[in-house]
Amino acid sequence: xxxxxxxxxxxxxxRGLRAVREFRPNPVPQKVIDDVLExxxxxxxxxxxxxxxxxxxxxxxxxxxxxxxxxxVGHMADAPLGIILVMAGxxxxxxxxxxxxxxxxxxxxxxxxxxxxGIGWFKPAGAETVKSILGIPRHRTVRTAIALGxxxxxxxxxxxxxxQARKPLAELVHAERYASADLPVA
Amino acid sequence: xxxxxxxxxxxxxxRGLRAVREFRPNPVPQKVIDDVLExxxxxxxxxxxxxxxxxxxxxxxxxxxxxxxxxxVGHMADAPLGIILVMAGxxxxxxxxxxxxxxxxxxxxxxxxxxxxGIGWFKPAGAETVKSILGIPRHRTVRTAIALGxxxxxxxxxxxxxxQARKPLAELVHAERYASADLPVA
Numbered sequence: 001x002x003x004x005x006x007x008x009x010x011x012x013x014x015r016g017l018r019a020v021r022e023f024r025p026n027p028v029p030q031k032v033i034d035d036v037l038e039x040x041x042x043x044x045x046x047x048x049x050x051x052x053x054x055x056x057x058x059x060x061x062x063x064x065x066x067x068x069x070x071x072x073v074g075h076m077a078d079a080p081l082g083i084i085l086v087m088a089g090x091x092x093x094x095x096x097x098x099x100x101x102x103x104x105x106x107x108x109x110x111x112x113x114x115x116x117x118g119i120g121w122f123k124p125a126g127a128e129t130v131k132s133i134l135g136i137p138r139h140r141t142v143r144t145a146i147a148l149g150x151x152x153x154x155x156x157x158x159x160x161x162x163x164q165a166r167k168p169l170a171e172l173v174h175a176e177r178y179a180s181a182d183l184p185v186a
Numbered sequence: 187x188x189x190x191x192x193x194x195x196x197x198x199x200x201r202g203l204r205a206v207r208e209f210r211p212n213p214v215p216q217k218v219i220d221d222v223l224e225x226x227x228x229x230x231x232x233x234x235x236x237x238x239x240x241x242x243x244x245x246x247x248x249x250x251x252x253x254x255x256x257x258x259v260g261h262m263a264d265a266p267l268g269i270i271l272v273m274a275g276x277x278x279x280x281x282x283x284x285x286x287x288x289x290x291x292x293x294x295x296x297x298x299x300x301x302x303x304g305i306g307w308f309k310p311a312g313a314e315t316v317k318s319i320l321g322i323p324r325h326r327t328v329r330t331a332i333a334l335g336x337x338x339x340x341x342x343x344x345x346x347x348x349x350q351a352r353k354p355l356a357e358l359v360h361a362e363r364y365a366s367a368d369l370p371v372a
Binding site for chain 1 (some may be wrong): 285
């Protein structure tokens with residue numbers, strides 16, 4: 001058992017993670033980037049395939065070009081830093097699962113330093129644009145961009161939205177069995 | 187910026203997560219389960235869909251029956267606790283991505299308390315078995331089981347394996363662009 005105070009700090013840290021999509025212009029320090037990449041590198045994956053590479057982008061023109069690609073990535077335009085996940089492109093569902101684990105860890109590693117992060121998705125056409133901009137081989141899968149930076153708390157979009165709430169546990173958790181044994185399962 | 191010591195503790199915590207598949211028989215305390223479910227509940231998802239439910243299982247016979255289903259879930263048989271992820275079953279790739287984020291957070295929340303966790307996958311036939319055992323509707327997606335418990339450090343399978351190493355960052359990270367601009371992209 002971890003000591004009680006450490007456990008409480010870690011749970012509060014995990015529970016408190018929120019997406020950030022409005023950033024101040026301040027750059028992300030190199031040591032934070034180093035930690036983010038190191039935590040990313042140690043992500044677990046099916047059969048330890050580690051089916052990923054990372055393109056780390058600070059160049060404003062490149063970030064703007066990526067933000068304009070088809071998808072939900074507009075918040076990349078004003079982020080001080082972007083990471084594009086390049087997936088091996090072999091095992092669709094398993095790779096998406098591993099990509100989710102990786103993305104969560106990147107967000108958490110940034111948050112460990114007080115740096116915000118927001119996931120963006122490219123649509124298929126946008127992914128082709130990104131491959132062309134960044135010189136990524138066609139057979140790789142590109143779908144996810146993560147923007148990083150210090151949250152601009154004053155920005156309009158940074159205010160908590162109703163839609164960010166979560167379902168109560170009573171709607172999500174089943175003990176021992178999903179349905180009562182005597183109910184029909186449809 | 188989070189204070190330096192807090193940031194260091196969090197990064198070490200994130201970096202140090204490892205899968206656990208050999209457990210001591212000690213039960214997982216209820217307050218740990220409560221924290222795991224609360225951290226799971228707050229997982230981010232595409233458009234905040236929260237496309238998940240959790241079946242929490244302590245019953246030994248049920249755990250053994252699940253462990254025998256077709257897949258890579260044998261370690262459930264002797265775990266004190268199992269969580270089956272029940273996904274909405276609507277958006278394949280996006281749901282797998284969100285399921286990965288969820289799974290990583292469940293592992294981390296357990297680890298926050300010094301409790302180990304190991305992800306298991308059901309093959310499609312195994313998933314049908316699981317739906318039948320747990321009374322899960324056919325149109326849901328069931329693929330992932332997470333076993334939780336205190337690591338049995340003395341167990342044969344608990345020793346670090348060569349295959350758990352990770353690729354060096356030099357093989358994974360590209361600055362600004364994947365390929366040099368003057369190289370052909372194939």
